Amino acid sequence: MNEQTAPVTHEGERVLFPPLPYDMRRRSDAAVKDDALRAAVEAATLTKDTARKATFAEAFGERYDALRGLAERIKQHTLDHLDYYLDQFIDHAEAAGATVHYAADAAEANRVCLGIAEREGVRACVKAKSMVTEEVRLLEALQAAGVETLETDLGEFILQLDGDAPSHIVTPMIHKDRASVGRAFERELGAAYTDEPDALTAIAREHLRDKYRRADMGVTGGNFLVAGSGSVVVCTNEGNGTFCASTPRVHVAVVGIEKLVPTFEHAAVLLKLLARSSTAQPLTVYTDILTGPKRRDEHDGPEQLHVVLVDNGRTELLADPVMRDTLRCIRCGACLNACPVYRTVGGHSYGAVYTGPIGALVTPMLKGLTNYPDLPQASSLCGACGEACPVNIDIPHLLVHLRNELNAQRVAGRAERRAFKLYAWVLKKPWRYRWASRLVRFVLRRRADDDGYVTRAPGPGKGWTETRDLPAPAKQSFRQWWKQNKRDEPQRHRDTEVN
Amino acid sequence: MNDPPPTTREQFTGRISRALGKAYAPGHVPHPPAVDDELARVCGDDGDLVSRFAERAAAVGVDVRRCTAGELCEALVDVVDELGIGSALLNTERLRQHRVLGDLLRGHGVELHEWRGDRAMAAGFAADAGITDAAGAIAESGSLVLATDGDHGRAGALAPPVHVAIVPASGVVADLLDWARALDADGGCAPPACRQLVTGPSKTADIEGVLVTGVHGPGRVVVLLIEDQ
Ligand code: SF4
Numbered sequence: 001m002n003e004q005t006a007p008v009t010h011e012g013e014r015v016l017f018p019p020l021p022y023d024m025r026r027r028s029d030a031a032v033k034d035d036a037l038r039a040a041v042e043a044a045t046l047t048k049d050t051a052r053k054a055t056f057a058e059a060f061g062e063r064y065d066a067l068r069g070l071a072e073r074i075k076q077h078t079l080d081h082l083d084y085y086l087d088q089f090i091d092h093a094e095a096a097g098a099t100v101h102y103a104a105d106a107a108e109a110n111r112v113c114l115g116i117a118e119r120e121g122v123r124a125c126v127k128a129k130s131m132v133t134e135e136v137r138l139l140e141a142l143q144a145a146g147v148e149t150l151e152t153d154l155g156e157f158i159l160q161l162d163g164d165a166p167s168h169i170v171t172p173m174i175h176k177d178r179a180s181v182g183r184a185f186e187r188e189l190g191a192a193y194t195d196e197p198d199a200l201t202a203i204a205r206e207h208l209r210d211k212y213r214r215a216d217m218g219v220t221g222g223n224f225l226v227a228g229s230g231s232v233v234v235c236t237n238e239g240n241g242t243f244c245a246s247t248p249r250v251h252v253a254v255v256g257i258e259k260l261v262p263t264f265e266h267a268a269v270l271l272k273l274l275a276r277s278s279t280a281q282p283l284t285v286y287t288d289i290l291t292g293p294k295r296r297d298e299h300d301g302p303e304q305l306h307v308v309l310v311d312n313g314r315t316e317l318l319a320d321p322v323m324r325d326t327l328r329c330i331r332c333g334a335c336l337n338a339c340p341v342y343r344t345v346g347g348h349s350y351g352a353v354y355t356g357p358i359g360a361l362v363t364p365m366l367k368g369l370t371n372y373p374d375l376p377q378a379s380s381l382c383g384a385c386g387e388a389c390p391v392n393i394d395i396p397h398l399l400v401h402l403r404n405e406l407n408a409q410r411v412a413g414r415a416e417r418r419a420f421k422l423y424a425w426v427l428k429k430p431w432r433y434r435w436a437s438r439l440v441r442f443v444l445r446r447r448a449d450d451d452g453y454v455t456r457a458p459g460p461g462k463g464w465t466e467t468r469d470l471p472a473p474a475k476q477s478f479r480q481w482w483k484q485n486k487r488d489e490p491q492r493h494r495d496t497e498v499n
Numbered sequence: 500m501n502d503p504p505p506t507t508r509e510q511f512t513g514r515i516s517r518a519l520g521k522a523y524a525p526g527h528v529p530h531p532p533a534v535d536d537e538l539a540r541v542c543g544d545d546g547d548l549v550s551r552f553a554e555r556a557a558a559v560g561v562d563v564r565r566c567t568a569g570e571l572c573e574a575l576v577d578v579v580d581e582l583g584i585g586s587a588l589l590n591t592e593r594l595r596q597h598r599v600l601g602d603l604l605r606g607h608g609v610e611l612h613e614w615r616g617d618r619a620m621a622a623g624f625a626a627d628a629g630i631t632d633a634a635g636a637i638a639e640s641g642s643l644v645l646a647t648d649g650d651h652g653r654a655g656a657l658a659p660p661v662h663v664a665i666v667p668a669s670g671v672v673a674d675l676l677d678w679a680r681a682l683d684a685d686g687g688c689a690p691p692a693c694r695q696l697v698t699g700p701s702k703t704a705d706i707e708g709v710l711v712t713g714v715h716g717p718g719r720v721v722v723l724l725i726e727d728q
Contacts, residue, residue, distance in 0.1 A: 269534055
């Protein structure tokens with residue numbers, strides 16, 4: 001078994017926890033040049049994005065936008081009264097026999113889980129996929145304490161085995177191909193090499209069934225916490241979450257506080273959106289509603305249920321009048337699949353657990369804007385993410401907000417600041433603008449090739465033309481053209497479309 | 500190394516209250532948003548719910564077979580023969596026919612695993628099939644509704660490679676909303692430790708997006724839908 005639990009890049013940098021401040025450029029440049037990676041990620045995300053749209057059109061038709069509005073209001077209402085609903089949840093969960101723990105930060109979340117493991121004499125642990133446990137690095141903490149811990153989601157299992165890191169919040173090994181899985185199974189499990197997905201899955205199944213039986217502790221996340229009943233809702237397609245919550249004696253559910261909903265009715269609305277947004281399914285295959293540990297008269301199930309409520313920066317987000325909207329996120333991954341930047345640079349370029357457009361918002365908020373100054377820029381602001389989001393998070397708007405914050409904190413480089421100063425000075429007087437644009441036109445037209453394209457722009461334009469050509473400006477500016485033409489035959493241009 | 504004292508409930512919720520600009524958590528809050536059926540309902544409760552469930556369940560990969568209560572034994576034997584089931588975990592205590600089904604399977608040479616006491620999971624791992632009764636079903640998504648109690652374990656629907664669920668037509672509801680509202684209305688009663696919605700066989704598409712069934716849970720889910728019960 002691979003003891004290494006913190007995957008690193010070729011440069012020896014931790015994939016999800018790089019040195020800070022993080023420079024996105026290095027990895028995204030390399031990713032863009034990796035044609036196989038780009039093709040794989042692009043194909044997978046495009047398929048998902050198309051399927052998502054089709055399934056919503058079929059199930060909700062024209063009502064879809066209004067439904068997103070309802071989902072937004074449900075999550076926002078719960079967040080606005082989070083203290084109230086949290087109290088309700090805790091009371092009900094305890095009444096059902098669960099033990100509730102409170103983790104102010106990542107370190108405390110890990111301390112709580114290690115404490116449970118120690119008290120219960122846990123030696124082997126199985127773990128379902130969960131973003132919050134990755135955020136607090138629970139796997140590393142458990143392994144360091146000598147608790148043999150295994151990821152059970154097939155993708156995460158493969159990544160753990162191969163010393164690789166997840167790159168998508170729903171389909172973690174989207175960046176990996178079948179041959180690398182075959183090699184990892186051959187090397188780490190002693191299996192005969194195959195690259196057939198069916199056969200590979202069967203190997204993993206056999207290996208993991210034994211682990212489920214032997215584990216004393218199962219760790220899962222939670223997709224929702226239902227305040228009205230004290231239930232944890234866990235969604236998986238493979239059934240590994242159900243195993244982790246059923247076979248071991250102790251079940252620990254580690255859940256962020258933003259997962260609360262008032263009632264099952266509200267959970268139902270979000271469930272309707274979650275699986276359709278993620279994988280175009282009406283529901284995930286296994287939707288488990290867990291309320292307390294197994295009852296005295298039951299024959300299987302965990303004897304203990306621990307719910308670890310995690311804050312880890314969420315209250316700060318809650319107090320932020322703009323960025324708090326990100327707490328509505330139900331981690332469906334639709335914004336990643338819709339994002340042209342994610343498709344091109346892949347998940348590891350984001351240098352953090354949360355990737356894609358939502359990651360570009362959440363990572364700087366949780367880990368410091370100055371530590372991740374590139375992420376809010378990693379968007380073309382095309383708006384696809386916002387349109388894909390089932391809880392109506394206006395991601396582009398929030399990205400712009402973070403860019404403004406960055407500028408306000410003067411994180412932007414000195415050259416950039418000087419350029420903007422010059423730009424402002426030019427714009428202040430019409431004559432300055434006229435002369436400046438004449439100068440730019442003159443320079444660029446002289447550099448243009450025979451086809452009318454500039455392949456190497458001077459000065460600050462250099463970076464832009466490194467990856468594409470710039471069409472040379474027209475001979476005349478629009479203002480000059482207007483001066484000459486507006487009096488001549490105005491009729492002629494009436495039907496011409498102006499672009 | 501000394502760990503700081505654990506965060507208490509009061510400290511934890513207190514921080515949230517302060518983040519929301521309050522001194523402490525309020526005793527009551529405005530009503531949460533009403534869930535409008537016009538927006539959120541996918542499946543109306545008029546028309547032939549049973550057919551709709553059968554259709555949606557088939558769409559998510561469930562093998563649905565419709566029968567009457569009188570034909571149940573025959574249908575079950577068909578499944579056993581077809582899938583070559585040599586041993587099973589029988590978890591159908593809610594059904595009137597429970598005793599009959601047990602005798603039938605044993606008579607047909609199927610070994611029935613004892614699943615009570617602490618043997619439940621071991622039985623699940625050993626059996627070729629788990630035969631369980633479902634508490635109900637949801638037409639919208641083609642989901643089975645399962646719930647645990649003294650007579651209904653978790654192992655049967657999870658650990659064997661085949662899950663055969665017996666679903667009475669009277670248990671089918673139209674939409675996920677109907678199921679959820681029934682749970683909310685149940686408020687006063689003690690809920691079961693585990694409720695499950697099972698929507699198709701265990702699935703993964705982690706390896707290059709290729710769909711594979713039976714990764715951890717059953718790769719095959721058969722529903723025997725009893726139309727007159
Ligand atoms: S931000 Fe919206 S689209 Fe993106 S993962 Fe969260 S809920 Fe899904």
